[in-house]
Amino acid sequence: MIAAPPLWMYLTGFLLLLGPLVTVHELGHYLVGRWFGVKADKFSVGFGKELAGFTDSRGTRWRLSALPLGGYVQFAGDINPAGQSSPEWLALPAAERALTFQAKPLWQRALIVAAGPVTNLLLAVAILAAFNLAYGRPVLPPRIGEIQAGSSADLAGLRKGDLIVALDGEPVTDFLTLRQEIMTSPGVRFTMTVEREGERRTVGLIAQAATISDEFGNKGKVGRLGIAPAGKVEIVRLGPVTAVTQAVRDTGGILVIMVRGIRQIVTGVQPLSELGGPIKIAKVSGERLTLGWIQFAELAAMVSINLAFINALPIPGLDGGHLAFYAAEAIRRKPLGKRSQEWAFRTGLAFVLALMLFVTINDIVSLPALGG
Secondary structure, eight states: OOOOOHHHHHHHHHHHHHHHHHHEEEEEHHHHHTTTOOOOOEEEEEEEEEEEEEEOTTTTTEEEEEEEEEEEEEETTTOSTTTOOOOOHHHOOOHTTTTTTTGGGGGHHHHHHHHHHHHHHHHHHHHHHHHHHHEEEEEEOOOOOEEESSSSHTTTTTTTTTTEEETEEEEEOHHHHHHHHOOOOOEEEEEEEEEEETTTEEEEEOOOEEEEEOOOEEEEEEEOOOOESSSSEEEEOOOOHHHHHHHHHHHHHHHHHHHHHHHHHHHHHGGGGGOOHHHHHHHHHHHHHOOOHHHHHHHHHHHHHHHHHHHHOOOOBBHHHHHHHHHHHHHHHHHOOHHHHHHHHHHHHHHHHHHHHHHHHHHHHGGGGTTO
């Protein structure tokens, strides 16, 4: 087991990870807003008191703020949580009002809001595509080399030499992809099709839950079938187009795993301790930074996808909440009432703050110093 990194490395890893990802997210909002002619009053990395900043020629105040847990772009006219106009906005001269967020048509406002999560996804695709180009893609044929006695695979009648051709009806071409699917599904029942001596047979088996530890002693629950692959990993070189296409597929696969993880926590398959907040992000980022820049960049891609996913949830106060209101506005042909939106945003803010408090307490309790 690798020794825990020093405190300064946790802090460095946290800032190097979250700072750029938040900046990229907000740049997505800012650039699309600028494309549509919306003036930005503030661009802040972090919340709270300004530590440093400058005002550019367009009148945007670029800020580095004290609390490094997010960021925001404040567009002209966007002065309340519900994003609604005010008497002050209505009193603006027509030329100034045309530069405000509220003055833009619904589809433009929706694209400005959606640009943040989309930019995070594009960043993840770029990182994964760069890995595919630089290092190729590891491939391992899905043929069984060993079977653990008494395992789920053994009880299902699988044998050494069987070629796995499908899982739940979906074709299987790579053992590594199959392993990821099984590991992220502890306790789940699968239907597996194998080819043996030219014949195909289908069996049902359950991914048995097992607890494993990583290099730093972090424990997690995973699924296992009790099989090992035959052969060795081969590195397949990818061209630019294939590298990007595969990176898009991998990003989609990670999103599926995230949705599955939330469902497992809700249903009790995974413990609530799997939910993490800022302290856990700092811990993991420091550990990955210890292992090297490649592992740290891989973590950045995962966290970027996570930020996109969380922000796209239809919770008032998040980007997805705004998009949900815009969808309702498109269907109703008019915005929801001001009072309804204000109450929704207050409820959403309360939920987000409560969740942040819960995951922070969860992080503290799970620290090794407290026996976690």
